[in-house]
């Protein structure tokens with residue numbers, strides 16, 4: 001088993017909480033969760049009983065006390081009882097912010113009977129948003145498919161193509177339906193040159209150099225959103241598998257719906273079916289390769305309840321650590337995964353990211369657009385410039401990082 005390298009609790013800053021005065025976390029818990037729950041009511045045809053459950057949940061936030069889950073058929077009931085143990089008598093603002101969000105999405109599933117045998121079992125309350133996210137991105141998907149179809153003509157992993165695919169994938173993370181509902185904002189842009197000035201830490205060349213040395217390796221993705229972002233992940237996976245830089249690619253997916261747009265195995269399958277039905281030749285060809293890779297087990301879809309738990313990533317169970325230790329490179333996708341990788345704590349923004357995530361058992365590249373008041377690996381002058389130039393830089397999703405943490 002790999003030696004675990006946990007962050008030193010003595011040096012650990014406090015967790016971000018909704019009770020942090022004037023913070024994004026505060027408005028996120030106090031306002032945004034209720035808005036999301038109302039949208040779930042509006043976008044589904046639930047029974048009056050389920051609507052009432054959701055309305056009660058809305059009223060509870062933020063000053064009601066958090067309580068144990070009550071859906072007895074769920075596979076994670078006991079785990080959540082123990083996660084909640086330290087927070088008895090706490091309201092939604094008093095518990096750590098990431099915990100509050102993960103708990104909220106899990107409470108949505110309790111309210112909608114997601115785990116209960118019957119009509120609503122396994123019905124994704126965010127399906128409408130997810131489908132809209134995909135169908136409104138169709139032009140951008142066609143452009144990306146065309147790009148990847150050209151890229152794979154190069155037998156050897158061509159660094160220029162690969163770097164572009166990594167940039168596309170980063171910007172795909174701007175598409176986040178928990179913040180900006182599908183169809184309301186144009187997020188599916190396929191452009192990269194002008195956007196590079198918005199990347200605050202860019203290790204893309206190092207990542208491309210590393211991948212160029214690979215032959216039939218294993219590469220992993222800790223996946224974030226379905227929709228356009230997932231297309232970007234699939235493009236990289238396709239490129240790596242088709243050029244044989246990777247023998248296998250693993251996608252680590254959520255075991256149930258959460259954070260509105262987070263991807264499950266079902267979403268990946270739905271996405272490949274959706275692409276396969278396209279009348280666009282490029283999209284179709286891309287889809288057929290993906291379907292083949294899934295069918296012949298070169299693109300492996302995995303789920304684990306840890307990914308929907310409220311725990312920091314350094315508490316990954318041994319089974320996941322030992323599995324990821326076999327990887328040659330892990331892509332860590334999105335803002336929420338990035339927050340978890342740092343325990344969603346108040347680290348000074350200049351802390352080297354690699355110092356925090358040294359517990360990862362394999363080399364890691366984080367692709368994240370900034371949607372929360374947390375950062376690492378930045379320069380002091382850069383932070384001052386950003387505060388001056390764009391006061392909302394931490395949360396408006398316009399800025400990104402591509403940070404490579406090597407272990408060799």
Ligand SMILES: O=P(O)(O)OC[C@H]1O[C@](O)(CO)[C@@H](O)[C@@H]1O
Nearest residue numbers: 176178179334335336337371372
């Ligand atoms: O899909 P992503 O990139 O993980 O973003 C989700 C994140 O954005 C937010 O919606 C806003 O901070 C958080 O809830 C979460 O961290």
